Structures are given as C-alpha cells and as structure tokens.
Amino acid sequence: MLNFTFSNTTKMIFGKGVETQVGKEAAAWGKKVLLHYGGGHIVQSGLKDRVVESLEQAGLEIVEFGGAQPNPRLSLVQEGIALARKEQIDLILAVGGGSAIDSAKAIAIGVPYDGDVWDFYAGKAKAEESVPVGVVLTIPAAGSESSSSSVVTNEDGWQKVGYGALVMRPKFALLNPELTYTLPAYQTACGVADMMAHIMERYFTREADVGFGDHLCEGAMRSILQEAPKAISEPENYGARANIMWAGTIAHNDILGVGRSEDWASHNIEHELSALYDIAHGAGLAIVFPAWMKYVYKQDLDRFVQFAVRVFGVEQDFHNPEHTILEGIRRLEDFFRRIGLPTTLAEAGIAADRLAEMAAKATHGDTITLGNFMPLGQRDVLAIYELCQG
Amino acid sequence: MLNFTFSNTTKMIFGKGVETQVGKEAAAWGKKVLLHYGGGHIVQSGLKDRVVESLEQAGLEIVEFGGAQPNPRLSLVQEGIALARKEQIDLILAVGGGSAIDSAKAIAIGVPYDGDVWDFYAGKAKAEESVPVGVVLTIPAAGSESSSSSVVTNEDGWQKVGYGALVMRPKFALLNPELTYTLPAYQTACGVADMMAHIMERYFTREADVGFGDHLCEGAMRSILQEAPKAISEPENYGARANIMWAGTIAHNDILGVGRSEDWASHNIEHELSALYDIAHGAGLAIVFPAWMKYVYKQDLDRFVQFAVRVFGVEQDFHNPEHTILEGIRRLEDFFRRIGLPTTLAEAGIAADRLAEMAAKATHGDTITLGNFMPLGQRDVLAIYELCQG
Numbered sequence: 001m002l003n004f005t006f007s008n009t010t011k012m013i014f015g016k017g018v019e020t021q022v023g024k025e026a027a028a029w030g031k032k033v034l035l036h037y038g039g040g041h042i043v044q045s046g047l048k049d050r051v052v053e054s055l056e057q058a059g060l061e062i063v064e065f066g067g068a069q070p071n072p073r074l075s076l077v078q079e080g081i082a083l084a085r086k087e088q089i090d091l092i093l094a095v096g097g098g099s100a101i102d103s104a105k106a107i108a109i110g111v112p113y114d115g116d117v118w119d120f121y122a123g124k125a126k127a128e129e130s131v132p133v134g135v136v137l138t139i140p141a142a143g144s145e146s147s148s149s150s151v152v153t154n155e156d157g158w159q160k161v162g163y164g165a166l167v168m169r170p171k172f173a174l175l176n177p178e179l180t181y182t183l184p185a186y187q188t189a190c191g192v193a194d195m196m197a198h199i200m201e202r203y204f205t206r207e208a209d210v211g212f213g214d215h216l217c218e219g220a221m222r223s224i225l226q227e228a229p230k231a232i233s234e235p236e237n238y239g240a241r242a243n244i245m246w247a248g249t250i251a252h253n254d255i256l257g258v259g260r261s262e263d264w265a266s267h268n269i270e271h272e273l274s275a276l277y278d279i280a281h282g283a284g285l286a287i288v289f290p291a292w293m294k295y296v297y298k299q300d301l302d303r304f305v306q307f308a309v310r311v312f313g314v315e316q317d318f319h320n321p322e323h324t325i326l327e328g329i330r331r332l333e334d335f336f337r338r339i340g341l342p343t344t345l346a347e348a349g350i351a352a353d354r355l356a357e358m359a360a361k362a363t364h365g366d367t368i369t370l371g372n373f374m375p376l377g378q379r380d381v382l383a384i385y386e387l388c389q390g
Numbered sequence: 391m392l393n394f395t396f397s398n399t400t401k402m403i404f405g406k407g408v409e410t411q412v413g414k415e416a417a418a419w420g421k422k423v424l425l426h427y428g429g430g431h432i433v434q435s436g437l438k439d440r441v442v443e444s445l446e447q448a449g450l451e452i453v454e455f456g457g458a459q460p461n462p463r464l465s466l467v468q469e470g471i472a473l474a475r476k477e478q479i480d481l482i483l484a485v486g487g488g489s490a491i492d493s494a495k496a497i498a499i500g501v502p503y504d505g506d507v508w509d510f511y512a513g514k515a516k517a518e519e520s521v522p523v524g525v526v527l528t529i530p531a532a533g534s535e536s537s538s539s540s541v542v543t544n545e546d547g548w549q550k551v552g553y554g555a556l557v558m559r560p561k562f563a564l565l566n567p568e569l570t571y572t573l574p575a576y577q578t579a580c581g582v583a584d585m586m587a588h589i590m591e592r593y594f595t596r597e598a599d600v601g602f603g604d605h606l607c608e609g610a611m612r613s614i615l616q617e618a619p620k621a622i623s624e625p626e627n628y629g630a631r632a633n634i635m636w637a638g639t640i641a642h643n644d645i646l647g648v649g650r651s652e653d654w655a656s657h658n659i660e661h662e663l664s665a666l667y668d669i670a671h672g673a674g675l676a677i678v679f680p681a682w683m684k685y686v687y688k689q690d691l692d693r694f695v696q697f698a699v700r701v702f703g704v705e706q707d708f709h710n711p712e713h714t715i716l717e718g719i720r721r722l723e724d725f726f727r728r729i730g731l732p733t734t735l736a737e738a739g740i741a742a743d744r745l746a747e748m749a750a751k752a753t754h755g756d757t758i759t760l761g762n763f764m765p766l767g768q769r770d771v772l773a774i775y776e777l778c779q780g
Contacts, residue, residue: 003405
C-alpha cells in the first residue's frame with residue numbers, strides 16, 4: 001500500500017427534498033450567488049424555481065448564468081469568470097450534473113487568477129485559491145459533486161482536458177434521489193457506466209497489499225450491479241435511485257482509491273471517442289473498458305480472476321484462470337447491454353474508420369503513454385480501439 | 391434509506407514514517423501545543439522523542455501532559471483543561487490510541503466552555519466550540535482519530551459515557567502502520583474486535599434500501615477477517631498492518647453508517663462488563679456481540695442470512711434460514727477465538743454472579759431501552775448477559 005493523504009471536506013446533504021436547504025447552506029458562504037445551470041429540464045421541472053426561492057428566502061442575491069452544456073467549453077467558462085468578477089460573486093452554485101459542476105469549478109478557480117484559466121488545464125499553473133462552489137445534483141454519474149477535479153473542452157483544437165486541485169472541491173452538495181426519477185433510461189445507464197468506470201480505474205492497480213480498498217471497490221460494484229436494473233425498470237423506485245446516487249458520489253470522492261496507483265487509460269481512450277463521435281461518455285466507457293480488459297489482463301491474471309469471482313460471482317476455473325477472467329469480462333459486457341448500452345462500436349453505429357487518428361491523438365503522437373496498470377503506447381491504444389469494433 | 395448529512399473533515403495522512411510530518415501539520419493550527427499521551431511504550435519506543443523533535447523543528451512550543459489511561463477519567467480531563475487554559479494552548483496533540491484521543495477531545499471542548507465539561511457527557515450542554523485536536527495514532531481500534539465522539543469515565547459512580555459533536559473531529563491524523571508492529575497480539579485482536587463491532591453496530595439496522603452501504607460494510611468486514619490473522623501471526627507484515635489500521639478508521643468515520651439507524655446496544659451492554667470486570671473493551675465485545683445476535687436475529691431473518699452468506703461465505707440453507715444464521719454466528723465466534731479472544735464469560739474467567747446488577751445499570755433500572763434493531767429492556771439485557779455465559 002502506498003502512502004497517501006485523504007481528506008474530503010464536502011458537506012453532503014442527502015435525501016428527499018434536501019434541495020430546499022440550499023439557501024441555508026449557501027448563506028454560510030456569502031451574500032451573492034452565481035447560479036449556474038444548463039437549462040431545459042431544470043427550468044421545466046420547476047427545480048430552478050425552488051432553488052431560487054430557497055436562496056431568496058435566505059436573503060441571497062442571485063446572478064443567473066445558464067447555458068452549461070455537456071463537455072463544458074472554455075469560452076463559456078471565460079464568460080462566467082468575467083461575469084463573476086463584475087458581479088463580485090461570493091459563491092458559485094451549480095445546479096445540474098457533471099457538466100454544470102465542472103464548468104462552475106473552472107469558473108471558481110479562474111476568478112482569483114490573473115492569467116487565463118486554461119493555464120491550469122494546460123499544466124502551466126496551479127490553482128491556489130477558488131471561489132467557493134456549491135452543488136444541487138440532478139444526474140448521478142460524474143461524481144464531480146465531491147471530487148477535486150474538473151474537465152473542460154478548449155474549442156481551439158477540441159482538446160478535452162481534466163485538471164485537479166483540492167481547492168476546487170465543492171463546499172456542499174445537495175443530493176435528492178427524487179430529482180433523478182425523470183432521467184431517461186439511457187442517461188441513467190450512461191451514469192451507471194461512468195460510476196462503474198470510476199471504480200474500475202481505481203480497482204485495476206499493480207499495487208500490492210490493498211485488500212481493504214479492493215473489498216470496498218468490489219462491494220460498491222456489486223451494489224451497482226444489483227441496483228441499476230431496478231433504477232432503470234422502475235424509475236421512481238426511491239431505494240434504487242438513492243443507492244445509485246450515493247454510489248456515484250463514493251465512486252469518485254477518492255475514498256476507494258487511497259494507497260494505490262490508479263489507471264485512467266480507459267477514460268483517456270474514451271475521451272477521443274466522444275470528442276470525434278456523437279456518443280455519451282458513459283456509453284463510450286461501456287465500449288472501451290471491456291476492450292481495455294481484454295488487452296491488458298495478462299499483466300496480472302490474479303487481479304482479473306479476483307474481479308471475475310468477487311464482483312461477478314463467476315465460478316472459478318482453478319485450472320484455467322483465463323476462462324474465469326474472460327467469463328468475468330463477458331458478464332461486464334452483458335451487464336452493460338442489459339441496461340441498454342452498446343459494448344462495441346458497431347452496436348453504437350460508429351464506423352471504425354478513424355481508429356489510427358484517435359490512437360495518435362490519445363498518445364500525443366506516441367510521445368506519452370496512458371495508464372499505470374500497463375502503460376499503453378500508440379500501438380497498444382490502436383489495438384484496443386480495434387478490439388472495440390466487436 | 392434515511393436522509394442524512396455526511397462530512398468528514400479530518401485530514402488523514404497515512405503510511406510509513408508519516409509521524410515526522412506532525413510538526414508541519416501542527417504548525418497550521420497555532421504556536422503552542424499540549425502534547426497528550428499515555429506514557430510507557432510511547433516514551434520507550436522513541437516515538438515521543440520523534441514527535442517532539444518534529445514539533446520543535448516547526449517552531450512550536452510544547453506543553454507536555456502525559457498520564458492518559460484506558461477508559462479516560464474525568465479528573466484527568468479536568469486537569470488537562472486547567473493546564474490548557476493556563477498555558478493558552480492553540481492545539482491539543484494526542485499521541486496514542488483511543489484513550490489518549492478521547493481525553494484530548496474532552497479537554498478540547500472543555501477549554502472554551504464556562505461550565506463543567508461533564509455537562510456535555512451528562513446531556514446538559516452542547517459543545518459549540520473546540521480547541522483543534524491533532525492525532526498520531528498508535529493503536530488501530532477505536533476509530534477516534536477521525537470520529538466526532540469521545541468516551542469519558544466519571545469516577546463519581548464510575549459512569550462511562552460517550553458524547554458526540556462535530557466540533558470534536560480531529561483536524562488531522564497521522565497513521566503509520568509501522569507503529570503498530572510492537573502491539574501485543576492480544577491488543578491487536580482486541581482492536582480488531584472493536585472495529586468489527588463498529589461496523590456491525592451500523593450493519594444491523596431495520597432500515598430498508600441500504601444496499602450500497604451494506605455492500606461496503608460487508609466488504610470491510612471480509613477484509614478484516616482476511617487481514618487480522620496475518621497481522622497477528624506476522625506482526626511486521628506491513629500490508630496486513632496497513633489494511634487493519636485503515637479499516638479501523640473507516641469502520642468508525644461515519645461513511646459506513648449513512649442513511650440508516652444504527653444499533654449500539656452491544657456497546658452499551660459491553661460497557662457495564664468492562665466497568666465491573668478487568669476485561670478489555672474489544673474482548674468484552676467478542677463476548678457480547680454473538681450473544682446479542684442469538685437474542686435478536688428473529689427480528690429480521692433476512693438480514694442475518696445476508697450477514698452469514700456475504701460476510702462469512704456460509705453455504706445458504708434455503709429451506710432453513712436459522713441454520714444459515716446460526717452457522718454465521720458460529721463463524722464469527724470462531725474468528726474471535728482464532729485471533730485469541732474469549733467468546734464467553736467463562737472463557738474470560740469472569741464469574742457470572744453480577745448479571746442482574748449489570749442489566750439494571752445498563753438500562754438505568756429499566757427506564758431506558760438499548761439499541762434500535764430491537765429495543766432492549768432490562769429483561770432482554772439480562773437474557774443477553776445469560777447467553778454470554780456460554
């Protein structure tokens with residue numbers, strides 16, 4: 001087990017109706033709130049009105065800033081920074097899913113910084129300060145509500161880049177599972193794939209002596225396997241929605257990854273897919289992760305046997321670990337298909353004509369490797385894209 | 391799942407040699423440190439010298455206050471409060487296990503309070519402020535290093551009472567598994583029983599739809615079952631010691647109990663045992679918990695079957711849940727015995743002559759009930775003590 005530091009300071013308020021507490025929580029951080037959201041469903045469902053009412057009752061002044069989009073864009077972040085400075089904002093409140101939260105975080109570190117906010121994402125600067133961020137979560141998936149990272153897309157070259165700094169961690173997050181009742185089945189499934197992937201990126205490590213964390217990861221995955229089909233077939237099943245929502249937070253709040261090197265190759269490989277094609281991040285992960293597994297499992301047969309047996313209850317073939325491993329991967333694919341996700345490019349209707357281009361871009365022209373479980377160069381990444389074809 | 395609020399703000403720094411970072415962490419909280427510890431091993435092992443050296447290098451002024459004892463006593467806490475006030479202490483640093491930490495926390499809330507610190511434990515006042523507390527942990531067991539509670543014994547009537555308030559949560563905790571290499575096997579085992587009990591007090595709930603938390607609890611327990619015998623038979627096995635140490639923290643930092651009513655009857659029943667007899671808290675729990683299970687399992691057969699199957703891998707008897715349940719309890723007892731703990735009063739050499747007195751005291755003369763899984767009156771508690779006889 002590696003040495004580590006863990007602290008997660010986000011105050012998480014979870015349960016029925018908790019969004020009505022947003023005014024009280026926000027008031028602890030100042031007088032003037034930048035309300036950042038996407039629009040559409042949040043407005044139509046009346047959630048925005050409820051949030052505004054709670055903020056107003058707490059005596060807060062509100063500056064609205066809508067327009068958050070999937071794959072949050074740098075230009076919107078820059079616009080938000082200018083607005084927040086002009087209005088002397090005390091707190092940024094994101095209402096929505098990972099995209100609204102990620103752009104709120106980027107705005108938050110951009111406001112007190114003299115240079116361009118892209119400097120952080122480009123690795124040219126470190127964020128030392130941040131305007132406080134609060135969250136009302138509507139989509140369990142990205143785990144951004146208590147994570148210390150954010151992903152932003154620079155339209156100049158369509159670079160989708162993540163950046164992490166502890167100052168970005170939201171101060172509070174309000175999680176009401178009822179708000180997820182109206183999520184379409186496909187979006188629920190994409191969120192489930194995302195949280196499974198967040199756990200698997202941590203689970204597949206070459207670090208020894210991480211048994212306690214392994215068991216927590218395995219338990220979290222088993223629970224998601226059990227609850228996700230219920231949440232999809234019974235969208236108003238509070239218990240299933242609540243377990244899935246909390247799983248999404250825990251999957252990405254760092255507690256499952258302490259003391260081990262994490263992987264994250266599959267996330268990087270997927271980013272190129274959803275940058276080029278119109279496919280949701282979660283659906284892309286459902287395609288990439290099984291392919292990554294098939295390519296890398298020989299590096300550590302024991303860990304993949306453990307995954308198959310403990311997470312998917314595969315009856316172990318003690319004489320042939322590969323049988324056990326491949327059955328585990330098959331069951332992961334079956335799970336993704338059962339909840340309505342593609343597990344191959346063909347199933348997603350994506351022509352496999354730009355694989356080499358994506359492999360080159362993911363590895364910056366073979367100048368970097370991806371992942372820690374098995375560091376992957378351009379040829380490896382191309383082979384994984386080929387396995388994605390199905 | 392119940393609504394809940396979760397935040398755990400303790401900065402946990404874990405791994406080899408981390409105690410040398412204590413000066414840097416402490417310096418963030420002020421200039422003058424009350425160094426609270428038990429003595430004995432902490433002095434002889436050189437740990438105290440290393441801590442003092444790190445604090446001095448960071449420019450901190452140190453006021454020593456040793457004498458922490460198992461079952462921390464109110465008189466010592468009061469003495470510590472007087473000393474901390476006189477010396478105008480900025481931070482209280484506990485070096486030791488649960489006892490040193492619990493009395494440090496009590497001192498910390500007593501310093502800014504006008505009345506007697508016992509008011510908090512007697513339910514007469516709520517702690518609104520606290521001097522910051524830091525921890526160098528030497529015994530994985532109580533989980534006090536990141537919990538928001540503390541247990542103190544009032545010598546007047548030998549009342550052992552717990553009190554919880556978020557302001558008491560330590561600001562930082564340094565956890566080096568190497569410091570536990572020299573723990574005697576019996577003390578290691580007692581710590582293991584304590585952390586298992588902390589998880590089981592949360593696991594045995596009547597709340598529905600807590601599947602995600604169940605799976606985390608089960609994973610944590612399975613890992614402890616796997617690592618504890620290694621830590622005991624190979625005291626310098628870093629991996630086993632590290633997994634056990636981190637398990638002790640997670641078992642009691644609230645993450646495993648969110649969204650459910652917890653039980654805690656067994657802890658209360660055990661407190662009377664260790665108050666009257668010379669038995670360690672962990673050993674007492676190894677006796678009380680199986681007895682409690684035998685008495686209450688009929689309230690929710692499904693949950694006890696789940697425990698037997700998922701935690702102990704019992705082959706389920708689908709036609710007779712009680713066979714499955716009793717086999718699960720037997721395996722828990724076997725585990726405790728295997729690591730060297732008693733599971734009956736007889737095995738602990740305790741004469742069963744004061745059972746009625748303890749049952750009366752635990753229930754305040756049958757005026758309160760214990761626990762939530764099945765609220766227990768005086769007769770129930772007596773029946774459980776009788777089951778403890780073996």
